[in-house]
Amino acid sequence: MPLNIRTYHELAEPDRSGLAAQIGAQRRRVAERLAAVGRVVAVMSGKGGVGKSFVAAGVARALAQGGRAVGVLDADLNGPTAARLLLAREARLTIAGDCGLRAAAAGGVKVVSMDQLLEDGQPLAFRGPERESFVWRGALEAAALREFLADVAWGALDVLLVDLPPGLQRFTELAELLPAPPAALTVTIPTAESRDAVRRALRAALECGATPLGVVENMVGGPFTGSAADDLAAEFRVPVLARIPWHPTPDTWAGLAGRLG
Amino acid sequence: MKFLCVECDRQMAFEERRLPGDGTLAAAFRCPQCGRVVALLTNPMETQLVASLGVKIGGRTIAEQPLETVRGMVATGKGDAFDEAGGQADGRTGGPDEAGGQADGRTGGPKWSAEARERLARVPGFVRGMVKRIYADYAKQHGIAEITPAVMDTARSELGLEGM
Numbered sequence: 001m002p003l004n005i006r007t008y009h010e011l012a013e014p015d016r017s018g019l020a021a022q023i024g025a026q027r028r029r030v031a032e033r034l035a036a037v038g039r040v041v042a043v044m045s046g047k048g049g050v051g052k053s054f055v056a057a058g059v060a061r062a063l064a065q066g067g068r069a070v071g072v073l074d075a076d077l078n079g080p081t082a083a084r085l086l087l088a089r090e091a092r093l094t095i096a097g098d099c100g101l102r103a104a105a106a107g108g109v110k111v112v113s114m115d116q117l118l119e120d121g122q123p124l125a126f127r128g129p130e131r132e133s134f135v136w137r138g139a140l141e142a143a144a145l146r147e148f149l150a151d152v153a154w155g156a157l158d159v160l161l162v163d164l165p166p167g168l169q170r171f172t173e174l175a176e177l178l179p180a181p182p183a184a185l186t187v188t189i190p191t192a193e194s195r196d197a198v199r200r201a202l203r204a205a206l207e208c209g210a211t212p213l214g215v216v217e218n219m220v221g222g223p224f225t226g227s228a229a230d231d232l233a234a235e236f237r238v239p240v241l242a243r244i245p246w247h248p249t250p251d252t253w254a255g256l257a258g259r260l261g
Numbered sequence: 262m263k264f265l266c267v268e269c270d271r272q273m274a275f276e277e278r279r280l281p282g283d284g285t286l287a288a289a290f291r292c293p294q295c296g297r298v299v300a301l302l303t304n305p306m307e308t309q310l311v312a313s314l315g316v317k318i319g320g321r322t323i324a325e326q327p328l329e330t331v332r333g334m335v336a337t338g339k340g341d342a343f344d345e346a347g348g349q350a351d352g353r354t355g356g357p358d359e360a361g362g363q364a365d366g367r368t369g370g371p372k373w374s375a376e377a378r379e380r381l382a383r384v385p386g387f388v389r390g391m392v393k394r395i396y397a398d399y400a401k402q403h404g405i406a407e408i409t410p411a412v413m414d415t416a417r418s419e420l421g422l423e424g425m
Binding site for chain 1: 305306313314315318339341390
């Protein structure tokens, strides 16, 4: 005779572990921390090496110089560069009691990056069993992103720029952690290869509910040729927010910051 | 994750958690009706997966620390990445460089035995401040005047501090 076994959802008795409640509390913590943040903008691209961090740092500085309260969260945990670009790499992060971590401030921009936490030249490595690390490594990186969102005392910000690594995975994690999907600032270079990779990433971002702000074309006027920004803008009906030359001036960044509002 | 005593058709209640120190975890669950106890045993990879989610089997008994998962799990962190001095303002115990202290005079925190201080000094600097704070909070919560290695072992198991 088969055993009569109730299902997971049929068991409603109080549970001291409360794992689902613990996950719920994590999400609430993110929402509470970001309640005073006006807008979360993911600086993204499907392609590596197009200058996402460079654009994020440039626009962050310009927004701060324009009087905006700005934070940069470097979500490229394995290749973090935002702190160096914002001259905040050597900053120590201050543990401020229960309110979390005070982000290092550089040029009026609050910055948190794995680069500030890792030994020089060391990769991001986790303690734990070496075999089959693929099973848990992604979950740990998502946890690190969650803690950068929830445990850093960002304070009141007009904009929190999240500098994403290449690919789609981190954007998805970000969108799931936030109370509402982020806005997406998409960076490409002029080439067709970049356009195709960015197209996939932007499409995935839109499927996650992201609001597309527009396209920034970087490294314009150099060896790369093509019409990636115009192609993407037409396809997704978004503006080309800026074409960044090889040697941008403060005015270049100020113009982009102005168009972001 | 829930456990059902099929015979009694009752959900089993979490009873106790143990961390033997080899990366595995044991969690015991008891049937509130017949009293039968079963143990969940996880291998190191499964233990790590649970830890990666930032949750504690058996529930949390002390508040989550800032960057708890990052500080507890990153193996290549800088020893001086964090300035713990900022934590003094809230009356908690001090930072990573204060492991040599006796009682924390400024905060009235618990004393640390010489053996406990030695053990704490072996904890990597990246996570030491957090570990010290967690043990001090545990001692306060349980009315323990002096932190010894035995207290650290008990706290480690009770709080689910794998690797600390």
